[in-house]
Amino acid sequence: MRSLSARLILSASVWITLVLVIGGVALSFVFRQAAEDSFRHRLEVSVNALIAATDIDENKHVSVARSLGDPRFEQVLSGWYWQVAADNAPLTRSRSLWDASLSLEAITTPPGTFGLATIKGPRNRTLWAAHFDLKVDGFPSPVRYMVAGDISELVQSRRKFDVVLASALVALGIGVLLALLIQVRFGLKPLRALIQDLEAIRQHRANRLDENYPNEILPLIHVTNAVLEENQNQIERARRHVGNLAHGLKTPLTLLRGETRTGLQPTQQAALNEHIDTISNMVEHHLTRAAAAGASSYTTNQVSVLDTVGSICRSLEKIFADENRKSRIEVPTNLMFRGEREDLEEIVGNILENAFKWATKEIFVSVRVEENGLALTVLDDGPGMPEEEMEDALARGKRLDEMTPGHGLGLSIVADLVTLYQGELTMEKASTGGLSVTVLFPLDRVG
């Protein structure tokens, strides 16, 4: 079963139902016992009263001096009867019996004790009959004093009790289930909070879970935080390795390039240099990706967009001082980018460097928050880029040695990074005739 709530509610329902059913059966049984005991007791009391009220004279004439108290003994066929009999022949009987008699032929009990039996009475009704056999002078066999009552009364009260009991138990069951639902919702509330907290991490609004959770969930929080931290450390380690690897590879490549300067034909030199470029570009490309791959997940860093764009533009103006290329920047002062500083610098740096390389005089950078995200646009007044080359630059995962030199590597790194940030990179011909590059980051990247 996949739902925790359903699991809790179902298992609790099974138990509650079971307990209520067993409880109901037990209560019904106890009530039945009590009702039967009381019925029997009434019969026995009535038998005692009958014995006390019966007079037998020397002519063996039997008379019952006074009423037994219950008017039903006087109503004809009321269901309540008494009878005094000897040798199964009634000596006297209640008015309610009219001309019928109670038969207890087969039942014998030792004299001086109460006996109880179920018999069929008038109108074929089931009766409980209590009797007491007493030796009376002048009678060869004991005189049997009997009182019988219709048990339909008992059955009815038992039924009534069962109905009330069942309704009460069903109501109780429903009440308990409702309380359970509320309890489950309340009990699982921290889990919903946990989902929200994890979502915040996914959306880069937090980088670890708050420890403000119930004791039962705290171990999970600690483990999750440890995993997140381990992940961050791994990213850091990967970055360090990447740096070391780059350094380790680039120096021998530079030496190799130096070696090509002597003792080689110009064509061989060019071919070798091309291979060195390919290796170097591949190393750069994949290392940049590796460094950025993990970074886009858990960061809560906020980077000032204006500072980043500003310092890159100043650096590039320095590099392109001879060409006297100038940049114009339109970036809101307080705009923050939620992500890794290095990645934003890499994206902005590569796009701007490309623009500076191709511009005639001016580069225009604008960053603004739009309805669908954070848009960064860089325009230059250079010769623009041919369509095929735009496609090349945008084609992620394209083999680097297939790429045309010029705009190539930098923009393909940008395309990769932007994808990692779930953003979009578009290129088009600018109104100035040059290239217009736009990066659109999702809104959750706005700090």
Place this chain on the structure above:
Amino acid sequence: MKVLVVEDDRRLSDMLVAMLQESGFVCDVAYDGNTAHELGSTEFYDAAVLDLGLPELDGISVLQAWRDGGCAMPVLILTARGRWSEKLAGFNAGADDYVTKPFEAEEVSVRLRALIRRSAGHASPELRISDLVLNTMSNRATNNGVPLSLTSLEFRVLSYLMHHPGRVISRTEFLEHVYESESDPDSNVIDVIIGRLRKKIGSAKITTVRGQGFRLESWEAVDAKP
């Protein structure tokens, strides 16, 4: 022009120095950050090539220390990683340009020459003082359109003069910028070279300022002389 090369990999620094010397630069080398810091703060260089990944004191710290100490020479940084974060750290610390490894030897010397020229206040790669022209890209000099045949020392002295026209340059300053720090040349050497240069470009163009040094006159200044 004297350049400080800071690179911890001996083979790479040897290669760089050989290539820079070939292009007419005079080079001092530092293999670690502390030495680089010390040399840059005490010696005079026209520019520095600084690797960022250095033992002891990293390149960014060296650069920061130089700038904090008032050292304004142009600095070209060498980065192993092409990441912009590293380049920006360099620029923010005061770098003037960067080259990413694996670089082409010529690229380093071309960029260095441009940096030196710009730091002396010249916007164009061609330095022109009257009819004397020095192309910093090709390392060639012409006088009246005729290519000058110069020895490497003569070229260095002329180049230094042309980077600082109209300013009196002492013999010591010449020695500091055209010779390696370890070498100990006689200061008469400069007089000999100036003499040879005067013969090649015209004696009126370089004036001797008694007790102070030499000055390359601008066009107007030459004209004004009787």
